[in-house]
């Protein structure tokens with residue numbers, strides 16, 4: 213069995229622990245009880261159909277044996293479940309199951325289930341307890357920071373809240389069933405956390421890319437621990453996304469535009485931001501940062517199995533247009549997160565549109 | 580012109596001012612700007628059809644003259660607008676109008692508009708600024724405390740958040756158009772704030788009942804100032820409703836049950852809690868508090884035009900049943916807010932059901 217890791221996300225009275233390890237789901241009962249999750253009030257487990265088949269029975273069994281009363285809601289897999297409609301169905305379910313102010317909502321799944329269930333927890337009776345059991349690599353990102361949300365037909369993540377979990381249980385065993393494309397997509401955010409904060413961790417990812425792709429538990433445990441730690445460090449300094457937290461958007465301005473233009477589905481979020489991070493590295497270099505940023509960024513992302521080239525059929529005008537709609541352009545200013553060295557970025561509010569356009573074109577010719 | 584009053588709701592970095600006065604709407608431009616509401620980002624005014632006819636033109640004119648850009652959403656009047664459906668329509672409107680993270684939502688109306696618009700402000704982009712312009716007396720209650728919510732078909736106020744406004748503008752002139760029944764219903768919460776906290780204010784209400792019913796601006800301004808002050812004092816000590824805040828529920832356990840059993844509409848909320856407060860006074864006396872609590876409670880409420888007798892056709896069993904479903908019965912314990920003297924209450928968790936039942940019967944025979 214691989215090493216067990218624990219991390220505290222420091223947020224004053226809203227601080228919470230993240231437990232990372234193989235088979236940790238077996239200890240869910242004790243860990244939830246230790247964090248004050250009530251056995252007297254019913255809890256609601258939220259998961260999706262694919263995950264339910266693989267990992268729900270164990271969770272239900274463990275919680276029942278520990279004396280918790282849990283009802284389960286299973287939503288269809290995929291982004292479309294992050295809707296107000298499914299949100300309302302979950303509230304109905306919570307009411308019917310008699311959840312009260314001491315109840316908890318438990319999210320067993322990836323970012324979709326986490327965001328959705330988290331918004332239910334944030335809103336039900338104006339906020340009840342929330343437990344995250346992430347089952348994707350990408351969800352290491354959503355398990356830190358307390359951002360929860362559903363989508364509106366006109367905009368992603370536009371309806372939401374900040375609602376911190378009581379605890380996060382990361383069982384590495386559950387990740388073994390992840391499809392390879394989801395593995396790589398999740399690793400994009402892991403690499404991102406290195407690129408914005410920690411040069412040594414970028415080097416580690418570079419060397420251990422193969423082990424990560426093969427889901428080696430030791431490597432994965434370390435990578436998730438580091439990824440969560442970086443995000444926690446950023447979020448602790450800026451819980452409500454006033455300034456610093458913006459650096460977490462490295463690669464996301466271009467990435468979101470690609471997702472929008474490609475139509476959600478063609479590119480996974482992690483794939484889109486992989487291309488976006490290569491673009492950001494290119495911008496950094498053009499603005500005077502060392503050349504190696506670009507080479508290293510591209511190499512690490514390729515090694516974990518991510519695309520680094522922008523699909524040629526995506527129209528440059530449409531991409532530029534989509535970027536102008538991105539909410540990061542507050543009141544018309546154009547802001548980019550730009551690398552200045554490996555493991556360091558700056559928030560640059562004066563990146564010219566002409567340069568961004570050139571970079572988008574260059575990304576289509578990426579070798 | 581009557582006296583101008585100002586009050587600060589003390590909530591650390593979330594503290595905000597309430598301005599109370601005749602014609603204060605004319606100063607909305609300066610007051611909003613002084614509190615940092617952006618003129619660069621569009622704002623959304625939410626109001627209902629009845630209020631729109633009476634008071635919207637002035638607000639729109641004042642804000643426009645001050646250089647704000649505002650779009651308006653007008654919802655149907657009444658509790659049914661506090662739904663997820665209308666919530667979603669407002670989010671759509673906000674998106675279409677281009678509201679960004681620096682935008683504000685302005686609620687012009689009673690508690691319905693305040694709760695609804697406040698939940699939109701709490702959720703849109705995970706929380707934007709919120710301004711309350713209450714136009715009912717009852718809304719003095721909802722303008723302090725930051726509770727915002729919509730209803731679910733199975734439960735009132737079950738989907739919501741805590742989201743404090745940036746400021747509250749209480750223009751006494753807008754209250755002049757209130758129907759008499761709404762005036763009395765609003766005064767129920769004013770009297771409640773006296774009964775839980777301030778004996779002298781109860782005496783003042785007793786003496787000034789006539790002036791309040793006639794909407795005398797000076798009396799009204801003072802009463803709203805006092806009502807808001809009491810609520811602010813309670814909320815400042817217990818922002819997230821952990822313990823003390825429960826005293827604000829004086830009369831509400833019986834009141835909510837009456838609303839539910841009568842069918843929403845027969846009894847206004849204020850009318851139901853008026854009867855509930857008489858019931859609580861009776862319980863207090865039965866538990867040993869001075870007799871006069873009952874006499875004074877009943878007299879003040881009658882004087883402001885509120886019912887104190889429980890409609891006989893409402894079934895006692897149904898009322899008892901409805902109380903058992905009230906969310907204040909956490910994990911089965913039966914809790915009542917019980918007066919101990921005029922201006923003072925206690926949270927009593929061991930009121931027997933038999934006693935409550937007797938009191939419900941007595942309330943039907945109230946002279």
Ligand SMILES: NC(=O)c1ccc[n+]([C@@H]2O[C@H](COP(=O)([O-])OP(=O)(O)OC[C@H]3O[C@@H](n4cnc5c(N)ncnc54)[C@H](O)[C@@H]3O)[C@@H](O)[C@H]2O)c1
Pocket residue numbers: 260261262263266289290291294321322323324325327347348349350351353354355356357358359360369386387388389390391394481
């Ligand atoms: N809240 C935040 O801070 C934050 C941060 C990043 C991303 N997100 C959100 O996260 C979402 C994406 O998350 P995601 O990539 O985890 O998506 P996801 O939850 O849709 O999971 C991806 C797919 O993998 C399947 N799956 C999940 N776990 C599995 C497992 N262990 N074995 C086999 N299959 C499994 C799911 O059924 C799904 O089909 C987006 O909605 C995004 O907005 C939120």
Ligand SMILES: NC(=O)c1ccc[n+]([C@@H]2O[C@H](COP(=O)([O-])OP(=O)(O)OC[C@H]3O[C@@H](n4cnc5c(N)ncnc54)[C@H](O)[C@@H]3O)[C@@H](O)[C@H]2O)c1
Pocket residue numbers: 627628629630633656657658661688689690691692694714715716717718720721722723724725726727736753754755756757758761848
């Ligand atoms: N958030 C809180 O802390 C809190 C506290 C108490 C009540 N509430 C909520 O408040 C709501 C009740 O508030 P309310 O009684 O103000 O109801 P309301 O907003 O429905 O207003 C009552 C009626 O008066 C009309 N009206 C409003 N202002 C008027 C004016 N100036 N002139 C003429 N007509 C006017 C409205 O159109 C409506 O028909 C409930 O939904 C309740 O849950 C919330």
Ligand SMILES: [Zn+2]
Pocket residue numbers: 353401464481485
């Ligand atoms: Zn991302």
Ligand SMILES: [Zn+2]
Pocket residue numbers: 720768831848852
């Ligand atoms: Zn009330």
